[in-house]
Amino acid sequence: AKGERPGKIRKPSALTFEEIGGQENAKNELKEALEFIIKYDDIKKFGIRPLKGILLTGPPGTGKTLMAKAAAHYTNSVFVGASGSEFVEMYVGVGASRIREMFKKAKTLAQKENKESAVIFIDEIDVIGGKRDGGQHREYDQTLNQLLTEMDGIHTEESPRILIIAATNRKEMLDSALLRPGRFDRHIEVDLPDKKGRLHILNIHAANKPLADTVDLEKIAEESFNFSGAQLESVMNEAAIYAMRDGSEKIEQKHLTLAIDKVMMGEKTDRETSN
Numbered sequence: 001a002k003g004e005r006p007g008k009i010r011k012p013s014a015l016t017f018e019e020i021g022g023q024e025n026a027k028n029e030l031k032e033a034l035e036f037i038i039k040y041d042d043i044k045k046f047g048i049r050p051l052k053g054i055l056l057t058g059p060p061g062t063g064k065t066l067m068a069k070a071a072a073h074y075t076n077s078v079f080v081g082a083s084g085s086e087f088v089e090m091y092v093g094v095g096a097s098r099i100r101e102m103f104k105k106a107k108t109l110a111q112k113e114n115k116e117s118a119v120i121f122i123d124e125i126d127v128i129g130g131k132r133d134g135g136q137h138r139e140y141d142q143t144l145n146q147l148l149t150e151m152d153g154i155h156t157e158e159s160p161r162i163l164i165i166a167a168t169n170r171k172e173m174l175d176s177a178l179l180r181p182g183r184f185d186r187h188i189e190v191d192l193p194d195k196k197g198r199l200h201i202l203n204i205h206a207a208n209k210p211l212a213d214t215v216d217l218e219k220i221a222e223e224s225f226n227f228s229g230a231q232l233e234s235v236m237n238e239a240a241i242y243a244m245r246d247g248s249e250k251i252e253q254k255h256l257t258l259a260i261d262k263v264m265m266g267e268k269t270d271r272e273t274s275n
């Protein structure tokens with residue numbers, strides 16, 4: 001999604017929690033938090049402080065974006081997404097006005113689609129929400145300040161109700177202003193999947209592919225220790241490519257094993273070249 005305009009209206013996503021493999025704890029915690037949006041009348045009755053921000057933390061490719069989209073679907077909200085890097089501009093003030101634009105877009109879209117709530121997703125929040133260091137990054141400061149202002153300006157009585165979900169893999173870098181009560185005060189860890197989670201993810205991405213009966217996905221789940229969801233998606237895709245090149249009717253175990261090696265090697269090469 002790099003290079004897109006922030007707050008660009010994306011197609012309403014029909015992604016559900018069922019399409020996210022593993023991550024049972026994270027999914028449950030998130031659903032529980034989303035009750036604050038769904039059971040709005042009860043929340044109001046008890047005078048509970050509205051939930052405005054949820055922070056998803058964890059390594060890349062574990063499904064944080066999927067979670068945010070599923071959250072929008074679960075709460076019958078419109079979804080507007082952007083990445084922190086889209087707010088970084090040479091000119092002072094542009095980032096801040098893009099933040100304003102994004103909140104406006106969320107409201108307009110909700111109105112247009114007749115929805116009572118909107119989920120705004122900001123990936124890589126650390127890019128704009130990094131610790132402030134004595135005015136060295138004025139542009140970032142303005143962008144971050146604008147985000148804080150928008151969050152503080154959210155009132156639950158107003159329609160649409162807005163929930164901001166942000167993602168980072170560097171939580172320790174975040175400015176403490178972002179983490180205060182009433183801002184991103186709910187943190188959910190989205191970690192690398194365990195073996196059961198990996199199997200679940202492999203099955204999800206195998207659903208539209210012809211697998212030979214002899215394929216043992218459990219073995220693949222075991223061999224893909226430490227793989228992220230994104231890497232497992234790649235494994236299924238690469239295996240399909242190997243099968244096709246082989247002139248094979250179906251994906252066989254050997255294609256999956258080769259694909260694991262390929263994805264592992266790819267990671268290594270990436271790391272070597274970036275060092």
Ligand code: ATP
Nearest residue numbers: 019020021060061062063064065066201229230233
């Ligand atoms: P990043 O931090 O790099 O933005 P992310 O945590 O937001 O990553 P996603 O963008 O949600 O990760 O995942 C990338 C792709 O990897 C998804 O589109 C999906 O194909 C696959 N994927 C990742 N995690 C899962 C999962 N738990 N279940 C199914 N697919 C997954």
